Structure formats: structure tokens, C-alpha cells
Amino acid sequence: MFSPARRQPFICLRCLSRTTLSTRTYSNSAQPLPPPPPPSGAAKLTTRRLLFLHGLDAAKFLQGIVAANVRPGAQSGFFAAFLTAQGKVLHDVFVFPTTGTQWYKRTLEGDGGKGSAEENEPGFLVEVDAGQAEMLLKHVKRHKLRAKLQLRLLQEGELDVWSVWREEEKWTRHSSTFAEKPEEATSVAPSSSSGDLDGCLGLVDSRAPGMGRRILLPSTATLGDLSTLEGLEEVPLSAYTLRRYLRGVAEGQAEIPRDNVLPMNANLDTMGAIDFKKGCYIGQELTIRTHHTGVVRRRILPVSLYEPSSTPPEKLVYDGNWTLDTPAQETEISVQGKRGKPGKWIAGVGNVGLAMCRLEMMTDLQVTGEPSTFSADDRFSVKVEGENGEQEAGVKAFVPDWLRGKIRTPKVLKRVE
Structure with missing residues (x-):
């Protein structure tokens, strides 16, 4: 007799997101606690992935769907957030402008780009929680409509996200690129044009004092290839997580569940993820109202x-x-x-x-x-x-x-x- 397959119980996305936290907490009975974070270090953030978008309308498009202000031609990366129409947090992200960088040029050539015409078009790498990368891609495609831009998720290992810090540097000055080769390891100021040679993208993690910097390195590169990071030791992800907790910085889906909290509840307003003076964007109405009257x-x-x-x-x-x-x-x-x-x-x-x-x-x-x-x-x-x-x-x-x-x-x- 034919026996129909049993249906799996339905689990809503909000409940599913809440179950992911168990993979990031530490149970003393299951494994020993990590050591305290060192005063200086570099941690590879395996919990993060990158979405690449570029094209003539890339900057204008991002301006309409993130809460931060996307300034045309800006070369400094920034912290931002995607919100729902009701003003709830969907994703906390970092945005890395890529226009004029050597990585952008090589990527366009590898994708069959047309050369210098496309090299000057706006391009951005958006860093998001790895478990939510596909969800972010669907969210962006849903609002793309006729915007002239291209989207793709970077493959795992194509670029690695690193957090680097030195305890004595409470606030690290902005620098948009870090050279891959020791002899080319000169940082480029945000106002300068592309002169990074074989540079790597980076930004200052300004969410809280002492959070250091984020850099994007090819999977083939090592910390020893960058003289800017000389003397830094690679540490496990737990060291970075502990530093966040000690500073009160939440990150990712497990700690900021999608469509569950307002950006103010997660301190995104004080971390610079929201520009209260910019024009319209998704979720602006309730966010502005809460900021001024709530x-x-x-x-x-x-x-x-x-x-x-x-x-x-x-x-x-x-x-x-x-x-x-x-x-x-x-x-x-x-x-x-x-x-x-x-x-x-x-x-x-x-x-x-x-x-x-x-x-x-x-x-x-x-x-x-x-x-x-x-x-x-x-x-x-x-x-x-x-x-x-x-x-x-x-x-x-x-x-x-x-x-x-x-x-x-x-x-x-x-x-x-």
C-alpha cells in the first residue's frame, strides 16, 4: 500500500533564526572556555560573507535600501543596516566601496568586463552574516527592478573577512586599502584616488572604540604579506567574539534576529548605521518617528x-x-x-x-x-x-x-x- 511521505513540521524564519544561537555559545560542560582576547590580534571571521554589486545605478540603488548615507564617489567603507518597511532590522552589514581599486579591475576582467568604462562605475562589497547571505541576495533582487547593476555572492574563499586590532589604538584612522605586498604596504587616504596597486579593501570598525579594522584578503594571502599588520598574531574567532561582548556590540542573525527588533534596540543608531538626515529609504518612516518622538x-x-x-x-x-x-x-x-x-x-x-x-x-x-x-x-x-x-x-x-x-x-x- 502506498504510504505518503510525512511532512516535516513547519518552522517560521523567526523561530529558525533563534535556534542558530546554540552554535555560537559556549557550554562549559561541552568544551573549555576560550582564553581572554589578546591586546593585539587578527581573527578570520568565518561567520561573514560578501555580496558584490556594481553598475551605473549601484550607489543610487543602495541609497534607497540601506539606512546609512551612501555618498557618490566615497572611498571609505561604513557600517549600515537593511530594514523592513516597518522599520525592523533585517541585516547589519558593512559596505566596502570598490570603485577604482585593483581588486575591482581584476574582478571585472575576470567577469568579461569592458575595461576602463566599467572600472569607473560604482561598485560595493556588502559584508553580511554568512547564514543570511542568500536571504540578503533575494531581498536586494526583489527591489532591483530596472536598476542598472549586477549582483552576485562571492564564493567562500574568494575573499576572507578579517578583524584586526591593536589595544593601544582606540580609534584607527581611516584607510581604504592595504597592500598585499610588503613593498607596496602604504595605506591610501579616503580622499585619494586609486593607487593601491595590489591592494586589499578595508575599513575602520567604528561601532565602538577599540573594535579595530576590517580587511578583505584573498584566501591565498596571509597576514605576513602585509607590513601594515606586522606583529599581529592570528587568533580564533572566539577572541573577536569576546571583544564584541565586552564592548556591548551585537552582530549577525543570532544576536539581532531579522524582523524582530528596532535598530535603536540594537544600538545601530549610536553605531552610525543610520543617517537621520538622509532622504527616503525602506523603513525610514518609523525609524525617524521613533528617533524624534519615541x-x-x-x-x-x-x-x-x-x-x-x-x-x-x-x-x-x-x-x-x-x-x-x-x-x-x-x-x-x-x-x-x-x-x-x-x-x-x-x-x-x-x-x-x-x-x-x-x-x-x-x-x-x-x-x-x-x-x-x-x-x-x-x-x-x-x-x-x-x-x-x-x-x-x-x-x-x-x-x-x-x-x-x-x-x-x-x-x-x-x-x-
């Missing part, structure tokens, strides 16, 4: 776990000897002796991580004109599943200095007599 009560903040029997830590410090497991994604944070939902755990490594926090409950920030419910005596906790069953760990939220200085204080409306 109140952002929840934001992603770095948090630290601690033993409930001890006092909360004064500083955010990574503990490589942390014994409890990492809480599951979106585990609710509770406050002792009070009602309410202070926040949700997002991701972490050992005792440090990120959480979506209600600012006036978990921090001393005041974002509304109403009295704040925060008290320094409040104790917050989160449940952790471990080998010995369910346990509880204390949670302390920290507001980084770079973020505190960018959050606006509420306006007090004076009564007219």
Missing part, C-alpha cells in the same frame, strides 16, 4: 554573570574559569522581590554576554520623564541549565561609556503659567 526603553547591553551568593561585580571582566553553563537564548531575566520583565539574555561566552535590557530597570539611565524604577540594591538573575539541573546566576548590566554619552536625556516639558 522613547527607546530597551537596548542591548553587555552583562556579567556572577555567583548569587556574592556581590555584583563593579567592572565587566571576563572570567575564563567560570563554572556555570551559558543561559539559553532569550532566557528571561528576573528581579528579586519585584514584578516586571527587566530583560532577556541574548548570547554569551563564560560569564560575559549580551542582554536586551530595560534601561530604567537595570541601569541608572533615565530615558523618559517618568520616575525611574532602578535601585542600586536590586538583584537580577537568570536561570541556567547545567549538568546538575537548573541553577541560577546573578546578572549585572553595564552601560559602556561610548553608549552612555550618545543616549539622549528626556526633555522636561515646563508648564506655562
Whole structure:
């Protein structure tokens, strides 16, 4: 007798995205915790992929679908975001202008380009979460219509994304290219024309102080080929992840689920991903309205776990000897002796991580004109599943200095007599 095939249970994209976090968290019982990140290092970001678009309308097209301002002829890369029509975050991305670079020229020649005419056309590499690269490509194609541009996803290994940093360089000056050969390792200023020879694309990661730079290297290149990166040691991806968590920087689908949070909740407004003075783009209406008239009560903040029997830590410090497991994604944070939902755990490594926090409950920030419910005596906790069953760990939220200085204080409306 014919037996029909069983249908697989349907899982919506939002729920599927939430299950991906387990591949990026660290369970102490399954594997040892990584060491603290070194003061200087370079990490290959295997969690990121690149989308290439170029053509006469490339800059104008990007200007209409990303929240950042795409200036024609600009040679400096920037951080940006794709939003839904309702103003929710789809993708957090980095954009690398390629016009005039040797990589662009070689790529056009390899794709059967027409020469110098196409070399001067706008071109961009868009770095996105690797698991969402296909989704971004479909999103861009959906809005392409008759725009004169070409799209393709770079093959894995065609260009690798690297994060490089030196702890003493809190802010690294802009440079658009890095030479592949030691004798050609001179950075090119953003205002200069293409003179990078066999250069590699790069930009400053300006989301938070000390995040360093991002560079794109061919899979055949090594760090030793660039004198600009002399003295840097290659470190695992976990070192880069830890540095992000300690600075309160969320990244990718696992930490910023698509169509789930507003850009302000993920601090994209303070990281430079949104230009509030530019013209129309997808998701602009609600984003501008929230910025000017709304109140952002929840934001992603770095948090630290601690033993409930001890006092909360004064500083955010990574503990490589942390014994409890990492809480599951979106585990609710509770406050002792009070009602309410202070926040949700997002991701972490050992005792440090990120959480979506209600600012006036978990921090001393005041974002509304109403009295704040925060008290320094409040104790917050989160449940952790471990080998010995369910346990509880204390949670302390920290507001980084770079973020505190960018959050606006509420306006007090004076009564007219």
C-alpha cells in the first residue's frame, strides 16, 4: 500500500533564526572556555560573507535600501543596516566601496568586463552574516527592478573577512586599502584616488572604540604579506567574539534576529548605521518617528554573570574559569522581590554576554520623564541549565561609556503659567 511521505513540521524564519544561537555559545560542560582576547590580534571571521554589486545605478540603488548615507564617489567603507518597511532590522552589514581599486579591475576582467568604462562605475562589497547571505541576495533582487547593476555572492574563499586590532589604538584612522605586498604596504587616504596597486579593501570598525579594522584578503594571502599588520598574531574567532561582548556590540542573525527588533534596540543608531538626515529609504518612516518622538526603553547591553551568593561585580571582566553553563537564548531575566520583565539574555561566552535590557530597570539611565524604577540594591538573575539541573546566576548590566554619552536625556516639558 502506498504510504505518503510525512511532512516535516513547519518552522517560521523567526523561530529558525533563534535556534542558530546554540552554535555560537559556549557550554562549559561541552568544551573549555576560550582564553581572554589578546591586546593585539587578527581573527578570520568565518561567520561573514560578501555580496558584490556594481553598475551605473549601484550607489543610487543602495541609497534607497540601506539606512546609512551612501555618498557618490566615497572611498571609505561604513557600517549600515537593511530594514523592513516597518522599520525592523533585517541585516547589519558593512559596505566596502570598490570603485577604482585593483581588486575591482581584476574582478571585472575576470567577469568579461569592458575595461576602463566599467572600472569607473560604482561598485560595493556588502559584508553580511554568512547564514543570511542568500536571504540578503533575494531581498536586494526583489527591489532591483530596472536598476542598472549586477549582483552576485562571492564564493567562500574568494575573499576572507578579517578583524584586526591593536589595544593601544582606540580609534584607527581611516584607510581604504592595504597592500598585499610588503613593498607596496602604504595605506591610501579616503580622499585619494586609486593607487593601491595590489591592494586589499578595508575599513575602520567604528561601532565602538577599540573594535579595530576590517580587511578583505584573498584566501591565498596571509597576514605576513602585509607590513601594515606586522606583529599581529592570528587568533580564533572566539577572541573577536569576546571583544564584541565586552564592548556591548551585537552582530549577525543570532544576536539581532531579522524582523524582530528596532535598530535603536540594537544600538545601530549610536553605531552610525543610520543617517537621520538622509532622504527616503525602506523603513525610514518609523525609524525617524521613533528617533524624534519615541522613547527607546530597551537596548542591548553587555552583562556579567556572577555567583548569587556574592556581590555584583563593579567592572565587566571576563572570567575564563567560570563554572556555570551559558543561559539559553532569550532566557528571561528576573528581579528579586519585584514584578516586571527587566530583560532577556541574548548570547554569551563564560560569564560575559549580551542582554536586551530595560534601561530604567537595570541601569541608572533615565530615558523618559517618568520616575525611574532602578535601585542600586536590586538583584537580577537568570536561570541556567547545567549538568546538575537548573541553577541560577546573578546578572549585572553595564552601560559602556561610548553608549552612555550618545543616549539622549528626556526633555522636561515646563508648564506655562
